[in-house]
Amino acid sequence: MDLIINLALNGLATGMLIFLLAAGLTLIFGLMDVLNFAHGGLFAWGAYSGVWVYALTESFVLGIMGALLTGLILGMITEKFIIQPVYGNHVQQILITLGFMLVLSELLKVVWGPNQLSTSAPDYLAGSWVIGEVIIIKYRVFIIAVGFLVFGIVQLVLNKTRVGLVVRAGVMNKEMVEAFGINIKKVFMYVFMVGSALAALGGILLAPYSGVIYAEMGMEFAILAFIVVVIGGMGSFPGSLFAAILVGLTGSFMTYYVPELSLAVNMILMALVLVFRPQGLFTVKG
Amino acid sequence: MKILHNRSTLFLGAALLILVLFPLFNDSRSMMILLTQVFIFGVFAMSYDLLLGYTGIVSFGHAMFFGIGAYSTGIFLDRMEPNMFWFLVSLLAGFVIAGIVSYIVGLLTLRLKSHFYAMLTLAFAGLFLVVAEKWRTLTFGNDGFTFRTPELMKDRMTFYFICLGVMALVFIILRRFTHSPAGSVLQAIRENEQRAESLGFQVLHYKIIASVIAGVLASLAGSLYAVSLRFVNTSVFTMDVTLDALLMTIIGGVGTLIGPIIGAGLIEFAHHWLTELAGTYPIFERWIIFFGILYILVVMFFPAGIVGSLRKLGQKKKAVKKQNPQQKKIAG
Numbered sequence: 001m002d003l004i005i006n007l008a009l010n011g012l013a014t015g016m017l018i019f020l021l022a023a024g025l026t027l028i029f030g031l032m033d034v035l036n037f038a039h040g041g042l043f044a045w046g047a048y049s050g051v052w053v054y055a056l057t058e059s060f061v062l063g064i065m066g067a068l069l070t071g072l073i074l075g076m077i078t079e080k081f082i083i084q085p086v087y088g089n090h091v092q093q094i095l096i097t098l099g100f101m102l103v104l105s106e107l108l109k110v111v112w113g114p115n116q117l118s119t120s121a122p123d124y125l126a127g128s129w130v131i132g133e134v135i136i137i138k139y140r141v142f143i144i145a146v147g148f149l150v151f152g153i154v155q156l157v158l159n160k161t162r163v164g165l166v167v168r169a170g171v172m173n174k175e176m177v178e179a180f181g182i183n184i185k186k187v188f189m190y191v192f193m194v195g196s197a198l199a200a201l202g203g204i205l206l207a208p209y210s211g212v213i214y215a216e217m218g219m220e221f222a223i224l225a226f227i228v229v230v231i232g233g234m235g236s237f238p239g240s241l242f243a244a245i246l247v248g249l250t251g252s253f254m255t256y257y258v259p260e261l262s263l264a265v266n267m268i269l270m271a272l273v274l275v276f277r278p279q280g281l282f283t284v285k286g
Numbered sequence: 287m288k289i290l291h292n293r294s295t296l297f298l299g300a301a302l303l304i305l306v307l308f309p310l311f312n313d314s315r316s317m318m319i320l321l322t323q324v325f326i327f328g329v330f331a332m333s334y335d336l337l338l339g340y341t342g343i344v345s346f347g348h349a350m351f352f353g354i355g356a357y358s359t360g361i362f363l364d365r366m367e368p369n370m371f372w373f374l375v376s377l378l379a380g381f382v383i384a385g386i387v388s389y390i391v392g393l394l395t396l397r398l399k400s401h402f403y404a405m406l407t408l409a410f411a412g413l414f415l416v417v418a419e420k421w422r423t424l425t426f427g428n429d430g431f432t433f434r435t436p437e438l439m440k441d442r443m444t445f446y447f448i449c450l451g452v453m454a455l456v457f458i459i460l461r462r463f464t465h466s467p468a469g470s471v472l473q474a475i476r477e478n479e480q481r482a483e484s485l486g487f488q489v490l491h492y493k494i495i496a497s498v499i500a501g502v503l504a505s506l507a508g509s510l511y512a513v514s515l516r517f518v519n520t521s522v523f524t525m526d527v528t529l530d531a532l533l534m535t536i537i538g539g540v541g542t543l544i545g546p547i548i549g550a551g552l553i554e555f556a557h558h559w560l561t562e563l564a565g566t567y568p569i570f571e572r573w574i575i576f577f578g579i580l581y582i583l584v585v586m587f588f589p590a591g592i593v594g595s596l597r598k599l600g601q602k603k604k605a606v607k608k609q610n611p612q613q614k615k616i617a618g
Binding site: 037106109223227230 | 338342344346394398399401402406409412413416420525532572574581582585586
């Protein structure tokens, strides 16, 4: 029993990290029709800058703040200098964002060196609770809580505020939103920045969870996030949460029971979705 | 047009002649090995160009076909006898596997938007990398394994000529193919997919053909690469290999075939020299960063790459020459 609970918690926590990455991807895609292949690079930058601040100030909260700030700034740079010049051309966009991913991960090695950094959770999040026979690691619960909190906040903003209304309308029909006199380009920029900040948040949260961070982890998680986005439906925010949890749980259970097949199962899931429901399990456009 | 065509054929012929004669004047072993690498990656980049440049398909998992070729050659030569027969068998095995994989991937995603193909190939390549790491009985995991190569390919000079020949052959075949009716359809798809479809072409069918041919040729390049190193490990499946193909094709010039070869030369030589420079200036250890920036600038400002931009320049000159007399007429 405690094995199953632990595997489930583990899967949920991983799923939440993937969700933070996929949420930005799917929002940006839904609104701007841009698939950002540099998203994994923002994730890795969030992790490194966050860990750096955390090590410097010995405050995990400040580390998270640093990661968020890095995400916002890098998001702005990416949107302004990488995405905007090639706006509207899909092939160029895909190519250029992957190139930026390459530059980001190489720059990471220039700034912090090619070796992996290690870190651990702060005291108040370290350790575990023992309930009966079940041991629950605190940090996992923390990640899950943060994930649901982010989901709740974004969902609230999307559904209850005017900004959210504009974003949702933009996902459905950009031209119409523009016709109402709203500067959609500004909205694009803000959504991009928020999406990047979420990716960076995912990065810093991963750092104490896995213990070490390295430059290639951006790409590894980005692949999982792409799988999630395809399964959940490109542009669907709740879809990405559902699919992220699904991918996280299958990953965690398969790694325990049939480790050889863990990535393959996610690929098969994605292939099935592509064959039978290429628009994804959840769709925005009717 | 005829003159231009003849001139470019002449130029290519001269370049080929120089490369054929090169080993006679050259006694630097490392130079010959480097050029052999350029030929192998030239084949790989050309196969990528067929996808990206001629059909407009973005693949981020081209390394998997390269790796399939490399591993099938490595495994066959290691487990069987290291002779030409088993080398050819391994080539064939690589072709079949690469063909089947590219067919399945193409069938799954080529009917959807370009994003899907890019994402799925990326994920598939990741899967192949994991399989190569985990299936230790077949691949010896991360460390890879060395193997003996056929007698004929042991000599570096012979292998140089083999690779040069393969590259020239692939170039001619791809040139014929891209100028064939099927090749024109591919270019029509790149320019305007809906239009090609409404003209009655089975777009998916043609895209899958391009994807399979590109996969098979990439596997060929992978086989040669394994023989050139006499060693194979999981690095052939990594993202870096795909990025190499991307950089070579984009910087050299998409949709030109000769561009990717030039790109392969550029990247391989730069890699060689900049790694040497890294001894004195540590910044060059991250030499790929310069190419990343160059790549972004090329995508943004010169989407046609080196060869494409040069061609455009040539055409402009010709157009100006042609236009001038007319302008005079209008003015007069």
